[in-house]
Amino acid sequence: MKIIIIGNGVAANSAASAIRDHERESDITMISDENLFFYARPRLTEYLAGKSPFEKIIVHDEKWYEKNNIDLLRGARVSSIDTEHRMVCGSFEDLPYDKLLIASGASPSFPPFYNPPLEKVFVLRTKEQADRIIATAQQCRSAAIIGGGLLGIETAYALSERGLESTIVEYYKWLLPRQLDEDSASILQELLLQKGIKFLLGKQTSSLSNENGKISISFSDGGSVYVDMTIISAGVRPNIAFLRDSKISIGRGITIDNQMRTNLPDVYAAGDCAEFNGKMYGIWPAAKEQGEMAGHAIAGQSVDYRGSVMSTKLKVAGIDVASVGDFSIAPSTTVEVLHEEGVFKKYFREGNKLKGAILIGDTSDYFKLQNEIAG
């Protein structure tokens, strides 16, 4: 059997490992437009900060692919899929498949105020982009990071570690609006302020331009700031352009069922490119879980994916932050807060059932809480 996996991220590699847990006979080919072995994408910010050499964040080196009898095509770009003739086409000789997994991940979104390219304005998703940021940061003293989400905060801290004055610009009134409520975000903000990071919250960016070697960032309330460089961290969009002419069903991402199948026979999807029950997770643990499920399903095992727990663990500037599950407040929700020296914990329950939790300062219960919420 010929199995093709588009992608070489966590979803793709988890799938390949899961297939090899069951059998070694099929031919597996993985295709990636990056020219690298599988690395821990979230740890790119450590690399950006100069804290980890790139080799330290590689998860699977060349030997892993050899040992698992996997053919990895690096620097190879898929441009289309011919599902009628079961072929994957791109910058390589057309490849036939019996089973196909699409694990093509996502790329940074460009907000409406940004018309790329603009000098000294960047996004961060790949090592190549991190290298460009590092090269420019060496000649800069200040940076604005547009977007106060997980990646924005980690990027701001990485650049401050390189000696730049980092300012986070966020449209929302508080940081990490997807992971924290207002109370817990203000605690994190205070801790980050102590580490030298600056904030412009509740600011809607309306335009970006190059002015006399600086980046001018204008806001809809009329104000503006000038910085030496800018990183845009405004969410991601799935890498699905190559499916344009296929009959694969697309919602916001590639729609999959509880067995990770698309609407077409023997075509599966997992990770940041996939949409399950209207949800796109955009986080590492979900991409890993979906990849594992897809691998088991491709190997002929029965799987029943029920969705992933929306969970995030962040360590920035030495501060541990974790957010698990759902922290929306309904009339029936009870909230318990524990706040003591350097540690903040907030639990959200429906009756006796824990549905969400936010932890700052001590995240040692993270996996336990994840299991409790999932179970």
Ligand SMILES: Cc1cc2nc3c(=O)[nH]c(=O)nc-3n(C[C@H](O)[C@H](O)[C@H](O)COP(=O)(O)OP(=O)(O)OC[C@H]3O[C@@H](n4cnc5c(N)ncnc54)[C@H](O)[C@@H]3O)c2cc1C
């Ligand atoms: C800097 C950074 C920090 C992050 N921090 C966190 C964090 O703290 N916690 C967390 O949970 N998540 C974090 N994330 C998100 C997390 O990294 C992703 O959710 C996860 O990597 C998704 O994995 P994936 O395998 O679905 O896709 P990806 O890792 O995006 O991999 C997609 C693969 O597909 C390939 N590809 C795409 N299109 C094509 C094509 N046309 N042809 C050939 N190959 C193609 C790419 O080369 C790549 O190999 C972070 C992301 C970044 C960038």
